Amino acid sequence: MIDPPPTDSASMRPAATRPPSRVRHPEDRLQWQRAWKRLWKRRVVAIGFLVFGTVAAASLLAPWVQRFPPGAMSSMDRVAPPSARYWMGTDTYGRDIFSRILWGGRLSYLIGAGAAGTAMLVGTVVGLTAGYHQHLDNVLMRVMDGLMAFPPIVLAITMLAGLGQGARNVVITLAVVYTPRVARLVRSSVLVLREEPFVEAARAIGLSDALIVLRHILPNCISPLIVQGTFIFAYSILGEAALSFLGVGVPPFIPTWGIILSEGRLYTTIAPWMTVFPGLAIFFTVLGMNLIGDGLRDALDPRLRGL
Amino acid sequence: MVELIARRLLSLVIVMSVVGVIVFTLMYVAPGDPAVVMLGPEASPDDVARLRRQLGLEQPLVVQLGRWAFRVVQGELGESIFLNQPVTKSIAQRAEPTLALTLLSLVVAVGLGVPFGIISAVRAGTAVDQAFATLAVFGVSMPEFWLGINLMLLFGQYLGVLPVAGYIPLLENPLQWLRSLVLPALAIGLVQSALIARITRSAMLDVLSQDYIRTARAKGLLERVVVYRHALRNALVQVVTVIGVVLAVLLSGAVVVETVFNIPGLGRLLVTSVLRRDYPVIQGVALLVSVIYVLVSLVIDVLYVYLSPKVKYL
Numbered sequence: 001m002i003d004p005p006p007t008d009s010a011s012m013r014p015a016a017t018r019p020p021s022r023v024r025h026p027e028d029r030l031q032w033q034r035a036w037k038r039l040w041k042r043r044v045v046a047i048g049f050l051v052f053g054t055v056a057a058a059s060l061l062a063p064w065v066q067r068f069p070p071g072a073m074s075s076m077d078r079v080a081p082p083s084a085r086y087w088m089g090t091d092t093y094g095r096d097i098f099s100r101i102l103w104g105g106r107l108s109y110l111i112g113a114g115a116a117g118t119a120m121l122v123g124t125v126v127g128l129t130a131g132y133h134q135h136l137d138n139v140l141m142r143v144m145d146g147l148m149a150f151p152p153i154v155l156a157i158t159m160l161a162g163l164g165q166g167a168r169n170v171v172i173t174l175a176v177v178y179t180p181r182v183a184r185l186v187r188s189s190v191l192v193l194r195e196e197p198f199v200e201a202a203r204a205i206g207l208s209d210a211l212i213v214l215r216h217i218l219p220n221c222i223s224p225l226i227v228q229g230t231f232i233f234a235y236s237i238l239g240e241a242a243l244s245f246l247g248v249g250v251p252p253f254i255p256t257w258g259i260i261l262s263e264g265r266l267y268t269t270i271a272p273w274m275t276v277f278p279g280l281a282i283f284f285t286v287l288g289m290n291l292i293g294d295g296l297r298d299a300l301d302p303r304l305r306g307l
Numbered sequence: 308m309v310e311l312i313a314r315r316l317l318s319l320v321i322v323m324s325v326v327g328v329i330v331f332t333l334m335y336v337a338p339g340d341p342a343v344v345m346l347g348p349e350a351s352p353d354d355v356a357r358l359r360r361q362l363g364l365e366q367p368l369v370v371q372l373g374r375w376a377f378r379v380v381q382g383e384l385g386e387s388i389f390l391n392q393p394v395t396k397s398i399a400q401r402a403e404p405t406l407a408l409t410l411l412s413l414v415v416a417v418g419l420g421v422p423f424g425i426i427s428a429v430r431a432g433t434a435v436d437q438a439f440a441t442l443a444v445f446g447v448s449m450p451e452f453w454l455g456i457n458l459m460l461l462f463g464q465y466l467g468v469l470p471v472a473g474y475i476p477l478l479e480n481p482l483q484w485l486r487s488l489v490l491p492a493l494a495i496g497l498v499q500s501a502l503i504a505r506i507t508r509s510a511m512l513d514v515l516s517q518d519y520i521r522t523a524r525a526k527g528l529l530e531r532v533v534v535y536r537h538a539l540r541n542a543l544v545q546v547v548t549v550i551g552v553v554l555a556v557l558l559s560g561a562v563v564v565e566t567v568f569n570i571p572g573l574g575r576l577l578v579t580s581v582l583r584r585d586y587p588v589i590q591g592v593a594l595l596v597s598v599i600y601v602l603v604s605l606v607i608d609v610l611y612v613y614l615s616p617k618v619k620y621l
Contacts, residue, residue: 145318146325149597153559154577158593161581162333238450242563245452248581261453265567268456269464269471279453287448294444 035223035299045295052288055281059105066099070255079271089273091263097274100260101281107256108282111167111240115174116233120225122175123182127221128213130183131190141187144180152177153242160248167250170243174236185228189221223300230293234286241282257282311612315605326597327379331372334586347584358388384591389583394591397576404474405572408495408561409554411488415496416503416553421546423500424507428542429534431512439504446501451560455494455567462490472569491568495560499553503546510545514538544615551604558596 058065067087074094082089088097130140147155156173163169193199194217202212237257243249244258245265252259257278264274342358343350363371378385384394423443427436463471469490475483514520515538523533562574569575573592580588 142321142325145322146329149322149326149601150593151555151559151562151596151600153562154593154596157562157577157581158330158333158589161584161586161589162335234448241450242452245450246563246566246578248578265456268460272460275453275456279450279456282453283449286450287444290444290448 042295042298044291045299048288048291048295050288051284052292055105055284055288056109059102059109062099062102062106066096066102068096068099070099070103071095072099079267079274081271082273088277089271091260091271091274092267097260097277100255101257101278104255104257104260104278105281105285107167107250107254108237108240108258108285111171111174111250111256112233112237114171115178115236115239116229118171118175119178119182119232119236120229123179124186124218124221124225126179126183127186128190128218131187132194132209132213132217137187140183144183147176147180148184152239156239156243157246157248160243165248165251167254167256170240170249173243174239177239178232178236182225182228182232185224186221189224190217193217193220227293227297227300230289230296234289234293237282237285237289308609308612312605312609315608319601319605322601323598326594326601327376328372330590330593331375334590335368379594384594385587387580387585387588389580389585390588394587397588398573398591398595401571401573401576403476403572404570405558405561405565405574407477407484408488408491408565408570408572409557411492412496412499412557412560413550413554415492416499416557417550418500419497420500420503421507421543423504424546425511425534425539427504427508428511428515431508436508443501443504446498449498451495451498452563452567454498455491455564458490458494459567472567474568474570474572487568487570491561491564491570494564494567495557498560499556502556503549503553506549507542507546510542511538513545514542544611547607547614548611551600551607554603555600558600 062070067085072095074090076094077086077090078094079092080086080090080094086096086098088101090096091100126140126144130137130144150158156177159173159176160169163172190213199212199216202216207215240249240256241258241261244256245262247262249258250256252263260278261275261282264271264278268275342355342362342364346354346358359365363374366374382395384398386392387394387397390397423439427439430436459471462469470483470487473487475487477484515534520533520538523537524530528537561572562577564570565572565574566578573596577589577592580586580592
């Protein structure tokens with residue numbers, strides 16, 4: 001479980017000269033179009049989409065791609081090595097690992113997306129509040145600091161000890177682990193944006209705080225947030241796998257990639273395919289997301305290119 | 308400098324208080340009576356009542372928190388429910404492998420990451436740079452524990468050159484100790500070396516574009532001298548700042564990888580305590596680990612100011 005790489009928020013400042021306007025400025029669209037173009041020009045992003053897309057599509061289309069129903073056991077073919085019949089071998093119950101990985105991916109993606117989505121949402125709200133309201137800043141950010149004072153997995157395990165196992169609790173836990181990272185990012189963007197002339201102007205014409213934050217500040221935080229989001233999604237998938245692998249995450253009857261891996265752990269020496277293939281599924285997913293994230297960062301913020 | 312340290316110490320106290328509240332509260336967010344949860348559903352009412360008294364569960368939550376914090380500050384973490392010994396003792400018994408593993412993986416991460424970063428920066432844009440960048444992305448995309456399993460299969464099972472699992476204490480046999488830690492340290496360190504390489508590279512590129520580097524080259528210094536004496540020293544200041552983050556990740560990695568290699572460290576202790584619902588031990592390990600982490604971050608902040616005269620304030 002890793003910390004998402006820091007995204008430089010100061011660099012996401014809007015063109016300072018942009019006129020304060022409630023109308024969507026044509027330059028806004030142009031900016032995104034340029035970013036989109038830059039994104040597609042980069043080969044790594046295409047590779048990232050390809051790698052991630054292949055695994056994700058296979059998982060989403062599991063009912064059609066699968067070779068056997070996910071729970072189907074064959075007592076004749078237990079712990080069978082990879083073959084034409086069982087592409088990735090079978091486990092101790094004679095279940096086809098390829099099909100299990102397809103279905104497990106759905107669960108892993110769901111948990112990863114749930115955790116990343118929640119962390120982004122809560123982190124954004126906390127970051128906006130802390131950045132804009134200075135009297136709340138100290139309280140909120142000290143709580144965030146407290147959460148960040150744990151190595152991520154230690155906080156996750158400790159929280160799961162309190163909450164108990166289960167898919168929902170894994171989502172909550174991972175969301176809590178990543179929320180402070182989002183909050184910090186958003187807050188530092190807000191601190192810069194708050195002093196920009198267009199925000200001052202919005203305040204001068206008497207807009208309410210809520211409107212200023214939602215209409216004028218939030219849209220300018222979006223691009224670093226998108227970048228951070230891709231990384232957090234990737235790390236949530238890694239996090240779920242690690243927690244389930246340790247036996248403190250989701251229960252065994254929810255066969256995520258982490259669970260499939262942990263089932264194979266005791267048999268690695270006699271049946272390496274039971275751990276190698278689910279690990280590869282995680283690896284390719286995270287690799288794809290990382291490539292997309294790197295590409296997005298370069299496209300949305302040319303100044304960081306080559307970092 | 309003194310003012311900086313004082314201010315950081317103050318914020319450390321605040322952060323640790325927050326950490327304490329978080330760790331303490333965890334026991335109470337679990338549904339049901341903590342005493343029942345700890346003892347399991349078959350426990351007799353007498354046992355539950357005794358544990359409730361032992362834990363002081365009759366008092367209001369705030370009072371309990373206060374008493375708990377008071378004891379913790381004095382270094383008293385309570386009794387392990389399952390192991391029947393003080394938590395401090397269980398932790399002391401398990402600390403060595405985890406610390407050894409974390410430090411060794413730091414050696415791997417820095418030892419590989421910094422040279423790779425320098426080479427990438429010096430050869431920026433070439434095939435070498437791209438190859439390293441590709442390797443780095445591969446590295447950060449791998450679950451450490453999975454890499455650990457694969458290393459174990461390759462070096463332990465197929466090649467048979469290193470032990471598959473287990474831990475030998477340093478004082479018992481230093482050579483075997485090292486051999487038992489090589490694979491787990493590689494599993495954790497390789498992944499992090501990718502991050503350090505990235506940061507070293509961008510720091511080096513930053514420094515290499517400075518005016519004084521051009522001056523150094525213009526006066527005819529050897530490229531080697533320019534890179535290592537003039538550029539690297541300044542770039543390393545930036546690398547030092549991320550070591551705190553890296554250390555947290557290494558500790559995290561150690562917690563998971565200990566399970567793969569069956570190393571009796573704090574990670575194993577934490578995980579088995581969760582499975583046994585041994586809350587005092589969980590609280591103790593979580594507190595200790597975060598104290599170490601926060602202290603290391605403090606040292607690194609101070610070191611950063613010391614190394615970089617430009618930074619007067621953090």
